[in-house]
Amino acid sequence: MAEHTEHTEKNRQYFDNLAKSYKDSFKPVLDGICRNVTARRTWISDTWTDTEAGQGKEIKVLDYACGTGVVSLTLAPFVSKIVGMDVADNMINQFNQNAHDAGFGDKMSAIKGDLLSETLSDELSGPEYSDFDIVVVSAALHHFEKPELAMSRFCQRLKKGGVCLIIDIVPDHHRMAHDFGEAEHTVTNHGFTEEQMRQLHEGAGLNEDFRYQSMNEQFVYQKDGKQRTLTFFLSRGQRA
Structure with missing residues (x-):
């Protein structure tokens, strides 16, 4: 496994500590994201196992x-x-526990991997880690030190015509910057405009x-003793 950058290591430590409480702490946000993904599934892609374009195809996703x-x-x-x-x-x-509990353990599993390292691990070079139909990154791009490098690495993992789906934060122009509380040291961008994406x-x-597309709704949650x-x-784009 390639060495993490200092910033990636900050993210690793923070999210390792957050893992057990993550689902409950961010429930309104997570529920809202999933609701919008479900509503916009055919906007994201026309290739799913239940659509004509995806019928009979193996459809691979990298999350x-x-x-x-x-x-x-x-x-x-x-x-x-x-x-x-x-x-x-x-x-x-x-x-992996959630996949098992939901009955998807046969098609859904996670591994440790860093695609944002300057030197990529040989462990991630196999065919099982390429030629994806969709790469999705949800509520994470604002934590990445080099979003441009990240997007390039995601493109490399897609098959031709594959979709990169980014779900992230709309900039808050009223406050100029979001207050991320204890997570602030892991954040490199306070949202992305349509033009930036x-x-x-x-x-x-x-x-x-x-x-x-903006989700056009505000998700309110409690974190670090504050309402946020x-x-x-x-946003989505396809590999040329």
């Missing part, structure tokens, strides 16, 4: 920075295989059929 697997669990009924990947051991353990997708070679509010977006 990067997968956390406990809430988005994977939402998509699992409509795909053939999901690989979760995270740098935090405890998140991986929770993901367009540039990130296109710069990575994900420049076919770019789309961006976030609005999320979905």
Whole structure:
């Protein structure tokens, strides 16, 4: 396994500690994301096991920075295989337990992996870690030290025509920056505009059929003793 950068190590430690309480602490946010992914599934892609375009095909998904697997669990009924990947051991353990408990253990599993390292591990070079139909990254891009590198690495894992789906935070122009509390030291961006996401997708070679939609609702949750509010977006682009 390649060595983590200092910033990635901060993320690993923070999310390892958060894993057991993550689902409860962020429940309104996670429920809202999954509700919107479900409602926009055909906007994300027309290729699922229950659609004409996906009929008879093996549909593979990479859920990067997968956390406990809430988005994977939402998509699992409509795909053939999901690989979760995270740098935090405890998140991986929770993901795999949740997959088992939901009855998806045969098609959904997570491993430890860092695609954002300067030098990629040989362990992640096998065919099982490439040619994905969809790469999804939910509520994580704002934690990445180099979003441009991340998007490029995601593009490399997709098959031609595959979709990269990013779910992240709409910038809060009223407060200028979100208050992330104890997580602040892991955050590198306080949200992304449509134009920023367009540039990130296109710069990575994900420049076919770019789309961006705000979820147009605010998710309120309690963290670090404070009430916090976030609005999320979905963006997608396809590998040329």
